[in-house]
Amino acid sequence: MRAVFVHDHHFVVRGHEVYSDKLPYLVWQRYLSQFQEIVVIGRAEKGSLDHQELPISSGPGVSFQFVESVSNIKALLSGGGKAAIEIESVIRDADIVIARLPSELGLLSARIARRLQKPYIAETVGCAWDALWNYGSIQGKIYAPLLFARMRLAVSAAPYVSYVSQRFLQTRYPHPRARHVVAVSNVELPATDDTVLKSRLVHIATTSEKFIIGLIGSLKTRYKGVDLAIDALARLRTVGIDAELRVLGGGDPSSYSDLARTKNVGEYVHFDGLLTDRQSVMTWLDEVDVYIQPSFQEGVPRALIEAMSRGCPAIGSRCGGIPELLPTENLIPVGDATQLFKKLRHALASSEWRVQGAKQNIARAQKFDKRTLDAKRSDFLEKVALDIQSRHPRIAK
Numbered sequence: 001m002r003a004v005f006v007h008d009h010h011f012v013v014r015g016h017e018v019y020s021d022k023l024p025y026l027v028w029q030r031y032l033s034q035f036q037e038i039v040v041i042g043r044a045e046k047g048s049l050d051h052q053e054l055p056i057s058s059g060p061g062v063s064f065q066f067v068e069s070v071s072n073i074k075a076l077l078s079g080g081g082k083a084a085i086e087i088e089s090v091i092r093d094a095d096i097v098i099a100r101l102p103s104e105l106g107l108l109s110a111r112i113a114r115r116l117q118k119p120y121i122a123e124t125v126g127c128a129w130d131a132l133w134n135y136g137s138i139q140g141k142i143y144a145p146l147l148f149a150r151m152r153l154a155v156s157a158a159p160y161v162s163y164v165s166q167r168f169l170q171t172r173y174p175h176p177r178a179r180h181v182v183a184v185s186n187v188e189l190p191a192t193d194d195t196v197l198k199s200r201l202v203h204i205a206t207t208s209e210k211f212i213i214g215l216i217g218s219l220k221t222r223y224k225g226v227d228l229a230i231d232a233l234a235r236l237r238t239v240g241i242d243a244e245l246r247v248l249g250g251g252d253p254s255s256y257s258d259l260a261r262t263k264n265v266g267e268y269v270h271f272d273g274l275l276t277d278r279q280s281v282m283t284w285l286d287e288v289d290v291y292i293q294p295s296f297q298e299g300v301p302r303a304l305i306e307a308m309s310r311g312c313p314a315i316g317s318r319c320g321g322i323p324e325l326l327p328t329e330n331l332i333p334v335g336d337a338t339q340l341f342k343k344l345r346h347a348l349a350s351s352e353w354r355v356q357g358a359k360q361n362i363a364r365a366q367k368f369d370k371r372t373l374d375a376k377r378s379d380f381l382e383k384v385a386l387d388i389q390s391r392h393p394r395i396a397k
Contacts, residue, residue, distance in 0.1 A: 001036055001385060001389075002035065002037045002094045003035040003096050004039045004040075004090055004109070005028075005031065005038055005040045006099050006105050006109035008043060009022060009043065009100075010043045010044070011040075011043065011066070012054055013044050013064075018057045018058040021054050024055035028059065028061070028062045030378075031098065034381045034385040038061060038062050038063075039062075039065055040063070041087055041090060043068075053274050065086065067082075067105065068082060068083050070083050070104045071104045080108045088116070091113055095118075096118065096384070097112075097120035099113070099123060101122055101155070102125075102147065102151050106123075106154075107147075107150050111154070119388055121158065121160040122154055122160070122173075124161060124169050124299075126299035127320060128148045128150070129144050129145075129148040130296070130320060131223070132147055151173060156176055158175065159177065159387075160178060160180050160384050161182075166183050166321070167321075182376060184376045184377050185368055188373060188374070189306065189309050189365060189370055191369055192366065196309070196362060200286075200310065200312075203289075208351075211244075211348050212287055213233065213243055213245045213289065213292060213344065214285065214291045214292070214312065215245065215248070216247075216281075216303035217249045217303065219253050220252075223296035224296075226247060226256050228336075229245055229294055229340070230260050230269060232292075232337050232340040233245045233268060235341040236345060237268065239345065241345065243344075244268040244269070245268065247270070247271050248281070253271035256271070285306065286310055289313075290344060290348065291308075291314045291315075292315045292340065293307075293314065293322060295319060295320070300321035304316060304325055304326075305365055308362065309361075311358040312357075313353065313356075313361065315340065315344065315347065317331065317333070317336075325364060
């Protein structure tokens with residue numbers, strides 16, 4: 001069977017190889033367990049990113065087709081323009097479409113699949129409304145209701161739907177016509193043991209003066225709340241708390257560095273770039289005293305779950321699937337730097353709070369054990385493949 005995966009993601013192309021910070025080859029192996037071939041449709045990165053810093057995305061069984069952006073008014077009014085023609089050509093030869101949403105290319109591919117009567121999976125990883133309403137521009141707020149409606153249609157019409165949340169996305173994007181549905185995070189965590197909690201408790205007991213606040217998020221987007229974190233850090237230092245902020249993620253940090261200098265905390269804000277191997281990320285998290293996810297929009301953030309798995313006490317915004325992960329008392333209103341400051345001030349002053357958070361978060365993170373999620377995802381994809389074959393007997397696995 002031939003599958004087509006579609007998303008707005010930007011890939012880095014160097015020679016015959018393709019690289020990605022979010023969609024490495026390991027992701028494609030999930031689908032290759034049921035589909036013999038995957039054609040990935042996305043965008044080619046025009047920047048000068050060093051591919052040596054990124055995981056490789058290309059590999060056996062996977063090919064790529066890069067199309068132009070459809071995230072503009074002209075493309076919307078023309079029905080996708082040249083990109084729509086190219087995507088339709090690929091979908092015609094496919095047995096199933098995997099549309100990762102929200103994304104303009106994903107929505108376009110779902111629409112084409114419906115017209116061609118091709119089955120598709122609506123892979124629902126975030127909320128279209130939150131992504132645009134909290135984007136910060138007037139144009140984004142104007143477009144948010146339309147994108148929200150388009151995504152609701154794509155999910156409601158899909159024969160197969162997957163969600164990364166347990167409740168949040170299901171409520172906003174119901175699946176009345178779906179034959180098979182799964183709720184499974186796109187996070188894959190190795191099994192943890194008692195040594196992680198023991199190490200975290202030692203870390204808490206031996207840290208009392210200088211604190212590290214950690215945040216993981218791409219700097220290519222504006223909705224990870226890095227500006228809120230810098231604001232909160234400045235307030236913490238004003239009241240005499242010796243703290244620094246460390247940010248892990250790819251992208252240009254210059255605008256945030258300028259903001260930090262403006263608030264007189266430039267020397268206390270560090271951008272650590274992109275770490276591509278899991279162990280380096282885990283080591284980075286082990287040095288963090290409190291992890292924060294002050295996002296303006298999210299699906300179910302894998303970075304937060306990874307931080308929880310290392311026993312990091314955590315504070316997050318009340319958006320997306322974050323309330324499914326953290327207790328109410330550890331949540332702040334979206335965009336509220338004052339509440340973030342107050343929560344952090346309490347967290348850094350109370351070792352008891354950090355100990356309780358460490359224990360709670362490690363227990364919650366165990367639900368995201370890789371073996372458990374792999375089995376759940378594999379069972380869903382197997383049911384999808386068998387359902388397609390039963391309805392189209394000539395299709396070979």
